[in-house]
Amino acid sequence: MPIAVAIALLVLGSVAFHLFSPWWRTPLASNWGSIDSALDVTLWICAAAFILLNLFMAWVLVRYRNRPGHKAHYEPENATLEKRLTFWTAIGIAGMLAPGLVAWGKYVSVPKEAAIVEAVGQQWQWSFRYPGPDGVLGAAAVKYISPDNVLGLDPLDPYGRDDLLVEAGDLHLPVGKPVKIVLRSKDVLHDFYVPEFRAKMDLVPGIVTYFWMTPTKAGTYDILCAELCGTGHHEMRGKVVVETPKAFAEWQAQQTSFSQILADMPQAAISIMLIKANACTISAPRSIR
Incomplete structure (x- = not known):
């Protein structure tokens, strides 16, 4: 009882x-x-x-x-x-x-009109990449990463020259517009998660993953890593700013392109990067386009 x-x-x-x-x-x-x-x-x-x-x-x-007088029935x-x-x-x-x-x-059914943004995770921060006027993200791979090329863009790919790079900054998105978020990891397993968006996906080293969603409310939201990625896992946070299309366009116009980074890069660093790129016989994955 x-x-x-x-x-x-x-x-x-x-x-x-x-x-x-x-x-x-x-x-x-x-x-x-x-x-x-x-x-x-x-x-x-x-x-x-x-x-x-x-x-x-x-x-x-x-x-x-x-109880007294009651006998169990075996079945x-x-x-x-x-x-x-x-x-x-x-x-x-x-x-x-x-x-x-x-x-x-x-x-898993991404709308054809969805814009594309890349989120890159590393221990322990988020970086982002937007396509330039051509609307296409250039090829990228870990083998191209260097202190001057932190996101590992292929220097020989013309599609990547106008890409806009946001290193350790905020992710900006226009409200009411569908967006495909392409995910890439520079080191270990991470997970891109914004609780208010509900959508989330792992960043798996060596492959490109993605998800899509449409932000419906303007505001600033926390980006969390929902995968244990090391001792600084709890500090791997970022911000996503959902704003009007006009405000988003104004912010995007202020960002730095890969071609601008190459222009400011020392010639020796560019030479080393080109040598590495020419030595690679296997092209970088282009599934991010």
């Missing part, structure tokens, strides 16, 4: 904690309301299973407790019960998977 009471109190306390908890999701600031909906469906299905199963267990402990198998449990479990799992699959289908 005490155990049954404890289980019932556990259920009551869990429900009360959820209803009166001060910790809730951050306000949504992107188009990914479907991700919130998928989480809500999962929460309600798991909550129903948690409440029903625990209350059933408490009832069983009371109803079938040891090692019950095909009907097993079929019912399998059926309702399958219904619950399908109910949790379906909204997530719908959201994922949209998540």
